[in-house]
Amino acid sequence: MTTPADATPPSTRDQIEHAIRDGNWALAKAALLRLWESNPAPGAAPFVVSRFEKLRGHVPLTPCRVAVLRSFTVEPIVPVARALAFTGGIDLEFRIGDFNTYAQEILDPTSWLYSYQPQVIILAAQTRDTSPELWANFADLSASEVNAQVAAASDSFVQLLTTLRSRTDAHIIVHGLQTPPALAVGILDRLGDANQAAAIAQINAAIRQLARELKNVYVLDYDALIARHGANHWEDTRKWLTVRLPIAADRLIYLAREWLRFLHPITGRVCKCLVTDLDNTLWGGVIGEDGLDGIKLGPDTSGYAFANLQRAILDLHRRGVILGIASKNNPAEASEAIEKHANMLLRPQHFAATRINWNDKAQSLREIAAELNIGLDSLALIDDNPVEREWVREQLPEVSVIELPADPMAYAAALRDSPLFERLALTDEDRSRGKMYAEQRARAQLQSSVTSLEDFYRSLQMEVTITTVQPDAIARVAQLTQKTNQFNLTTRRYSEQQITEIAADPACRVYAVRVKDRLGDNGVVGVVITRDHDGRCEIDNLLLSCRVIGRTIETAILAHVAGEARSRGNSLLAGWYLASQKNAPAKDFYSAHDFAIAAERPDGSYWERNLINSAPICPPWITLTTDSVEARP
Amino acid sequence: MTQAQERQVRQVIADVLNMPVEKVTPELSPQEADGWDSVQHLNLVLAIEEAMAIQLAPEEIEGMQSVGDILKIVQQKAK
Numbered sequence: 001m002t003t004p005a006d007a008t009p010p011s012t013r014d015q016i017e018h019a020i021r022d023g024n025w026a027l028a029k030a031a032l033l034r035l036w037e038s039n040p041a042p043g044a045a046p047f048v049v050s051r052f053e054k055l056r057g058h059v060p061l062t063p064c065r066v067a068v069l070r071s072f073t074v075e076p077i078v079p080v081a082r083a084l085a086f087t088g089g090i091d092l093e094f095r096i097g098d099f100n101t102y103a104q105e106i107l108d109p110t111s112w113l114y115s116y117q118p119q120v121i122i123l124a125a126q127t128r129d130t131s132p133e134l135w136a137n138f139a140d141l142s143a144s145e146v147n148a149q150v151a152a153a154s155d156s157f158v159q160l161l162t163t164l165r166s167r168t169d170a171h172i173i174v175h176g177l178q179t180p181p182a183l184a185v186g187i188l189d190r191l192g193d194a195n196q197a198a199a200i201a202q203i204n205a206a207i208r209q210l211a212r213e214l215k216n217v218y219v220l221d222y223d224a225l226i227a228r229h230g231a232n233h234w235e236d237t238r239k240w241l242t243v244r245l246p247i248a249a250d251r252l253i254y255l256a257r258e259w260l261r262f263l264h265p266i267t268g269r270v271c272k273c274l275v276t277d278l279d280n281t282l283w284g285g286v287i288g289e290d291g292l293d294g295i296k297l298g299p300d301t302s303g304y305a306f307a308n309l310q311r312a313i314l315d316l317h318r319r320g321v322i323l324g325i326a327s328k329n330n331p332a333e334a335s336e337a338i339e340k341h342a343n344m345l346l347r348p349q350h351f352a353a354t355r356i357n358w359n360d361k362a363q364s365l366r367e368i369a370a371e372l373n374i375g376l377d378s379l380a381l382i383d384d385n386p387v388e389r390e391w392v393r394e395q396l397p398e399v400s401v402i403e404l405p406a407d408p409m410a411y412a413a414a415l416r417d418s419p420l421f422e423r424l425a426l427t428d429e430d431r432s433r434g435k436m437y438a439e440q441r442a443r444a445q446l447q448s449s450v451t452s453l454e455d456f457y458r459s460l461q462m463e464v465t466i467t468t469v470q471p472d473a474i475a476r477v478a479q480l481t482q483k484t485n486q487f488n489l490t491t492r493r494y495s496e497q498q499i500t501e502i503a504a505d506p507a508c509r510v511y512a513v514r515v516k517d518r519l520g521d522n523g524v525v526g527v528v529i530t531r532d533h534d535g536r537c538e539i540d541n542l543l544l545s546c547r548v549i550g551r552t553i554e555t556a557i558l559a560h561v562a563g564e565a566r567s568r569g570n571s572l573l574a575g576w577y578l579a580s581q582k583n584a585p586a587k588d589f590y591s592a593h594d595f596a597i598a599a600e601r602p603d604g605s606y607w608e609r610n611l612i613n614s615a616p617i618c619p620p621w622i623t624l625t626t627d628s629v630e631a632r633p
Numbered sequence: 634m635t636q637a638q639e640r641q642v643r644q645v646i647a648d649v650l651n652m653p654v655e656k657v658t659p660e661l662s663p664q665e666a667d668g669w670d671s672v673q674h675l676n677l678v679l680a681i682e683e684a685m686a687i688q689l690a691p692e693e694i695e696g697m698q699s700v701g702d703i704l705k706i707v708q709q710k711a712k
Contacts, residue, residue, distance in 0.1 A: 041680070041683050041684060042676065042679050042680040042683050043644075043645035043648055043649065043680035043681070043683060043684045044648060045648075045680075046648050046649050046651055046676075047648040047651075050651055073675075075672050075675070075676075076675055076676050076679050079676065236688070238688075238690065238691055241691075242691045242694070243675055245675070245679075248682075248688075249678075249679040249680070249682035249683040249688075250682070250683045250686070252679065252683075
């Protein structure tokens with residue numbers, strides 16, 4: 001069959017060029033994602049990169065400067081990593097160190113590495129370069145020589161990483177060392193005295209220990225990466241010998257993907273909420289046609305893929321990812337399946353927001369974001385239907401749409417491989433967040449059933465605990481300053497290091513606020529930082545997680561902070577409200593608590609309140625617990 | 634090598650060198666193409682290896698001194 005030329009549908013490339021020419025940026029981005037996902041390969045990367053560069057300023061892209069210190073050729077990975085990053089909303093800039101000079105570059109305080117001021121440093125050294133004897137001549141070494149080699153390599157990592165940590169705030173990703181694919185004594189390794197694999201493992205354990213001790217240092221498990229993608233296919237010895245590239249052409253993308261697993265959480269390009277479709281995603285078949293007994297879900301061959309995806313989603317929920325449903329279905333039938341199907345792993349209590357209706361999916365996603373009080377850029381969608389995926393990409397370019405392969409058996413792996421849910425640290429709050437959002441939904445239902453607002457507050461039986469921050473809460477407090485956008489008076493962001501320093505300053509107080517109510521423990525959801533000077537206690541920041549906004553908790557906090565400020569001899573309580581794009585909920589905080597404006601500037605206002613005659617009081621419906629050592633008046 | 638495969642190779646070359654595919658003629662060589670330096674040559678080799686699921690030997694990589702050379706070498710390798 002021949003097709004006349006003018007009837008040929010435009011290729012994806014043509015669509016991209018036309019959309020860029022017409023300034024239709026959302027469409028251009030959607031088409032670029034389609035092109036890349038149909039062929040995520042080194043050959044396509046330069047095209048994808050060059051076209052995304054034209055979208056700068058038109059679609060949201062988070063810039064990130066990366067320095068790579070290396071002992072092998074990494075240049076061909078750069079375009080692949082940049083293309084991958086662009087498709088995830090990150091605009092990577094790379095600078096690559098000289099070949100095998102990473103030690104000098106780290107140790108020389110005047111090296112380019114420090115003047116470049118990277119946000120991320122990747123230290124990519126190979127076993128064959130850091131420990132050539134252990135790699136290639138292991139059989140010649142005595143046990144004590146092996147120990148000496150292990151100690152030398154470990155010490156070298158200690159020296160390099162502690163030097164790096166003391167000279168830069170950059171996040172540091174360290175490649176773990178690779179175990180030689182063929183061990184020197186063959187199957188006897190680990191049986192007799194010779195223990196080549198264990199020697200490498202000891203160095204890796206030392207690197208891991210460093211990552212635990214030093215802030216913002218992470219280990220990329222290179223052995224596990226190679227194992228996952230086939231150790232026998234990973235290496236290209238000829239390329240290593242000729243151009244010092246040890247990785248085969250078709251494996252480059254896997255190292256780039258592994259870098260992105262770190263770069264997404266570092267740049268904040270992660271999603272708080274996963275919204276899932278139902279038919280042919282959470283189960284096989286269509287509930288409206290096949291019925292409760294007809295859908296496929298469970299341990300047998302036809303249902304396994306879907307049960308496995310549910311397991312992956314449940315794992316994310318346990319890590320703190322909030323779950324939602326957006327499905328075109330009859331709500332009664334779909335809800336019955338979720339509640340009653342024997343093999344469902346996900347049940348109604350796992351979902352914080354549900355839209356089962358016949359509306360446009362983009363509309364459902366907008367509603368879910370509004371209901372959960374989070375931005376569209378915090379949503380990820382998993383949906384088996386490519387048409388729905390494309391529609392959402394074009395309508396809501398902020399939403400991350402997870403690309404799924406055609407075979408449902410591979411859905412779970414596609415979700416688990418997504419970097420959108422990686423976190424740099426996992427706090428107790430993260431682990432129970434999914435549950436807390438579901439409790440929040442129960443609270444909202446409660447609110448609609450009580451008549452007066454005060455009755456509602458009373459019915460919650462709120463217990464607020466305010467304590468000066470203890471070491472175990474510093475990570476969570478720093479995380480709250482970094483992630484809270486809405487009830488946040490100044491949006492000043494602090495690292496764990498900075499919080500530690502402020503807390504140690506005798507003029508300052510850093511308070512962590514826990515909130516419990518009859519529906520559950522919300523954990524640490526608020527932070528206050530104050531600084532005394534000249535008889536004045538200044539609120540550097542006061543913030544509350546959006547989970548507990550609108551419950552007068554801020555008044556309880558203020559009452560405590562004011563009481564302590566007064567007993568330290570301050571006569572004034574003061575602070576800035578600095579407007580951001582998202583913190584309107586905190587705008588009236590000072591005026592509602594009898595503060596008066598003392599100064600104004602374009603982005604905010606400075607408020608003061610006298611403490612001599614009166615102080616804010618805690619609402620009667622809140623039980624306040626404190627660790628106050630400063631005598632209350 | 635099929636016509637489709639040849640088109641694919643030319644497209645990969647065009648993308649890596651960031652030029653329109655029409656300009657990827659058999660005569661095109663590192664001397665006349667902007668930016669066809671040693672790093673791009675390696676990128677080109679890797680992109681072609683990945684796209685055609687082949688591995689090129691060091692001598693073959695050395696011998697790829699024009700688009701025509703590349704097409705000839707890939708033709709011998711690709712099934």
